[in-house]
Amino acid sequence: MTAHDKRLHAFRPDLADARLQGKVAAERFVDGRPARIVQPVADLLREPRPDAGLDTQLLCGDAVTVFDEAEGWAWVQAARDGYVGYVSGGALGPGEAPTHVVHAPRSFIYPGPDLKLPRMGELSMGSAVTVRDFAETRGTRYALLASGGAMIAAHLGEADRRADDFVAVAEDLLMTPYLWGGASAFGIDCSGLVQLAMRMAGRDVLRDTDMQAATIGAAIEPGADRADLRRGDLVFWKGHVAIMVDPQTIIHANGHTMLVSREGLGEAIDRIGYLYGGPTGFRRP
The missing domain is CATH 3.90.1720.10 (endopeptidase domain like (from Nostoc punctiforme))
Structure with a gap:
């Protein structure tokens, strides 16, 4: 890694993170704004185009700082690991502070608290959600999400839960x-x-x-x-x-x-x- 690795520092010739002022050359420096990933998985690309190389991915609920938005793309830095890249603008939303994290490898989102309903989405392990309430149907407990829908409560853990190993x-x-x-x-x-x-x-x-x-x-x-x-x-x-x-x-x-x-x-x-x-x-x- 270099002192100002572009994977971990947001700077381009025209724009840079305000925290880098005096350290890198750019026409303009901005503070950025907070946002969260609202899609199940968002590809973080190295250029703002769909055929650009995939560097990493962000999960639902991940916090980011948005430095620029143009032509359907957002230039962001992930809060968790500092990675910088471009995501589709549609992947971003205001988001609430998550209360729970998915601990099962994968889990479905249903339109209501019933596993017999057609699924409306799915989330990966590590995804973060905001739970409003809980409900039970035929002995199965569901978490009711602030964003809409329900998930199997046993697939979630509170945001501060940590695996032992x-x-x-x-x-x-x-x-x-x-x-x-x-x-x-x-x-x-x-x-x-x-x-x-x-x-x-x-x-x-x-x-x-x-x-x-x-x-x-x-x-x-x-x-x-x-x-x-x-x-x-x-x-x-x-x-x-x-x-x-x-x-x-x-x-x-x-x-x-x-x-x-x-x-x-x-x-x-x-x-x-x-x-x-x-x-x-x-x-x-």
Whole structure:
């Protein structure tokens, strides 16, 4: 990362975050305005056009700062991890402070408190909602949302609830399809898996693999047989990261299986090394 990495600092030749005044060159500096993501998942793109590269995704309820809006696009910075990019203007709304977070991998929104009604949407793990009330139908408890609709209450946790083990969260996401730039339980990449799992355990970390390799926890030097690795340690390759489930096994979102999957660490090192070389580092959160 550079001192003013454009992934984490909002500045362009014509416009920049007011907090960067005197640090970067721009024609104009603005404070930005607060907003929240109101779509289930919003793609954060590197340019304001639909065919631009997908850098990451924001989830329903995520807070952002909006610096510019033009031609149906908004230039924003995510509050949770500082990532900067463009989202569709339709993804933004004023939003209320969320009261609950989705803890199931995925959950449906129904038009009312009845699972037999046709679904009207779906949310990923990590999405945040505002619950107005609760209702019960045929023994099933529902959360009634301020935005309209109802969700299975057991799929939600209060906003301050934290998972005890981020690795167990990653294991809940086994078989999730691999998606480059994905950050949700509908599709996720390697660093997105680390970020979402840690988010559910109450720890916000940076998004990309190079950022995580430089900032999460402390670097460790395992022995030649790697027997001293333990659950929760992170293994980094160039452009890739995996989570240790135990001293011999990793879980990672990967382009080999195109899924979140378990794999033996030794087998992964051999397979990945053929094209990309060996691990570049190990870190203990």
